[in-house]
């Protein structure tokens with residue numbers, strides 16, 4: 001069953017360069033994405049590719065410049081205020097840095113009780129808070145502490161507990177382990193995986209770490225300059241990346257999926273353009289296969305199961321995986 005759906009989603013920002021000049025930056029461009037019930041959807045891509053913006057659009061924390069977002073079939077662009085409030089409760093977020101999301105002057109108890117007040121829970125609040133603390137692996141004595149008394153990992157567990165107390169169905173996890181020590185990252189990852197199964201949650205798991213995304217995700221989307229350039233199951237995208245950008249990204253780190261070195265040509269093309277100046281395929285200034293068609297016409301995500309936005313995906317797949325001409 002579909003939980004969250006974004007259709008033709010775009011987000012443009014107007015960036016002031018001087019007092020008289022401004023430029024349009026497209027953070028998210030014409031993206032279609034569906035996240036199903038009980039699914040972990042991983043989103044990868046370089047910094048600035050639009051992952052967090054897409055997350056905020058799906059959570060309705062920011063309105064899209066165009067396109068629609070639906071939560072369990074309810075079109076949020078047309079929904080009433082009360083319906084939006086209820087949908088937003090069921091969609092929670094955990095950010096990279098718990099310090100920026102936890103109020104330093106508030107005891108943990110107050111933070112968690114406030115989250116519970118937004119839910120429809122009618123039982124005993126203290127019992128419920130303790131239950132959820134146990135779920136996230138913390139003892140009740142943290143309730144009387146302030147955030148600065150806790151380690152990074154413990155604070156992130158509190159951020160997860162707060163999200164869970166709102167009784168969500170969908171959580172955006174935006175780089176949830178990136179600010180943590182490596183030793184703690186695995187613990188938080190295991191916790192998130194355990195909670196997803198136990199509470200039947202759907203996640204949008206945003207990370208620039210390919211190994212984490214490949215480990216935790218059922219399906220994966222690859223973003224480049226605001227575009228979704230490839231989408232498929234974790235095995236498809238990491239085991240046989242079809243888009244030249246995904247190939248570059250995945251072959252640059254040791255992968256648990258790739259069993260042999262890919263036959264990828266070197267290319268020293270221009271780095272990305274921040275503003276909307278790239279015509280055709282956004283990746284063409286960096287792509288070793290780019291030709292006139294790529295420079296003039298934007299490829300669309302093809303519509304089979306493992307989707308890729310590239311004019312030459314079939315030919316490139318042969319070259320890269322089979323060493324063909």
Ligand SMILES: Nc1ncnc2c1ncn2[C@@H]1O[C@H](COP(=O)(O)OP(=O)(O)O)[C@@H](O)[C@H]1O
Pocket residue numbers: 013014025026027045046047048049050051052053054274
């Ligand atoms: N509120 C904003 N105002 C202007 N530009 C923004 C804003 N939010 C994001 N951007 C720009 O949009 C692009 C995508 O950003 P973001 O979604 O944060 O990427 P990612 O999460 O993949 O690093 C970046 O170029 C960023 O600078």
Ligand code: SF4
Pocket residue numbers: 243244245281282283284287288289290291294299309310311312313
């Ligand atoms: S469409 Fe052309 S430029 Fe874009 S990724 Fe494919 S081959 Fe490269």
Ligand SMILES: [Mg+2]
Pocket residue numbers: 051052053174
């Ligand atoms: Mg981000």
